[in-house]
Amino acid sequence: MSRGRAATRVKEPFVDRVFLIGVYVLLAVFLVIVLLPLWYILVSSVSSPAAVSAGKVFLWPVEFTWRGYETVLTNSKILLGFANSVFYTVVGTIVSVALTVMLAYPLSRANFVGGKFLTGAVVFTMLFAGGLIPTYLVVQELGLLDTRWALIIPKAVAVWPAILAITFFRTSVPDEVYEAARIDGASELRILWQVVLPLAKPMIAVIALMYAIVQWNSYFDALIYLRDDTLYPLQLVLRNILILNNDAGTDVAAAIERQQLANLLKYSLIVVSTVPMLIIYPFVAKYFTQGLVLGAVKG
């Protein structure tokens, strides 16, 4: 047995074995550094606030409680923010993906006159921008201020996903597809809808994910374009509670306990707002990586 194994395995020199152990240790350190803060937040979110404040909580929950989560999940502001964010993310992603495909598909076609110019004009916006106030003035002029559309339309198309889509259409759809469709007498729109888009599903998944993450995680445009707090996305609600310390759970319990509960609420809130992304992510990470690589290698 042991002989057979020794024969199939190439014997590594001593230096290499030591080096490899070093590599494993290094990677373990990376792992711990990333996981520890997340784990600590998770543990604190289900521990008694008093124990957390006293520094008794480290790797395991102390005096296990769901109270933080109960407070979070019954807070109307947070729930409304959550619902708003779902709306912005779903609608925003659909609008963005549709516009990006409408831009990228024609620009990828050799028959489209002016494609080079337009691509240049699109890429240029990545290098130079009008700035905060000039954009704000446009949004104001269009009457979008303090409406839901202010969070969706002004950032509808991003350059990076557009480049990705153009590259994909150009390199992954063979010319024969167009020729065959032409011979069949299909119109350009039908070619796109029935032939090209089904081929482009992985790419669509990648750019949809890119847009969805940006939309779900952003707070800045809500900060500048929205006044009405019933329109606030989750991230802005989070910022007000977590960073500005605007109490969300004021109607609960006595004054001494309130500060502690506020902290417990913070831990739970971080978990609740982060978990959706972290649950979805492992399933889509593969596509995301592919997309990133595609864009980087060919873009």
Next chain:
Amino acid sequence: MANIAPTMTSPSARAAKGAATKNGPVRGAPHRPGRLARSFRQYWQLYLLVIPPVAYFVIFQYVPMANAVIAFKDYNVVDGIWGSSWAGLKHFERFFDNPMFTTVVKNTFLLSLYALIASFPIPIILALALNEIRARFFKKTVQMVTYAPYFISTVVVVSMAMLLLSPRVGIIGDFTGFFGVPAADYMAKPDFFRHIYVWTEVWQTTGYSAVIYLAALSGVDPSLYEAARMDGANRLQKIWHVDLPSILPTIVVVLILSVGSIMAVGFEKAFLLQNPLNLSQSEIIATYTYKVGLQHADFSLSTAIGLFNSVINLVLLVGVNIIAKRVTGKGLW
């Protein structure tokens, strides 16, 4: 772009064109009744399709560029953008003469430089280390876990940092307390702002940035490893003489991009980490533009500051690209 223009206007090309129009259609270069018109007739649906996104870019990208003209005017709401009176370079001078000018430019530059130096080599090390090991499960786990923080929002990352660093409930305080260093209110200390900003950034983006190097490493020609083994190279020598040279082009591109955007620090995180106590180091161009523009409603000054920053970014990126082309023969465009 630069090498297309000369060939198009070169004398021979012009001569050929002239000949074609004089002597009627020439074989191989038929006289066309306008390429655009023909393409349009046959592919009009493509042109139809492109209208909405082009409208988006015109309205939300190019109109703001035109609106930036208010940097040279005394903007007021009544007269609007085009009706307001010209002010020349007044608002730029106001910015340059303001004591905040040196503060925000210095803060932006130092923050960015620190972030670049700290966050540039670590993903490369992670990628090289991941590339060494063959244990698939462990490799996948490390990759997945280190990648995950990228999906966490800035608001959450900042509030996590605030909780962990808090003198009252933070674990960092407990940890340093164990070694006899009492917990401090790190958030309130200007000197800690950059460290917090940069190291949370590293925590959040290392796994993501490593992906690109991993992709480059997976494309290394296996025969190079074979040759290295024949020469008796150990693992470290293989990394040094095979892996690193192979991913050097990728490293250069990433470096160009980072250096080119060194004055383009984003607003979101710095603004969240700011408080009145650490402003002396945390006020950067982006946050200052926001405050001048939307909190003090000085639209012209804010636009001037933004424009100043945009121009610097553009010059930096173009400049770095030219240098990179000279040195390595490869640039971004």
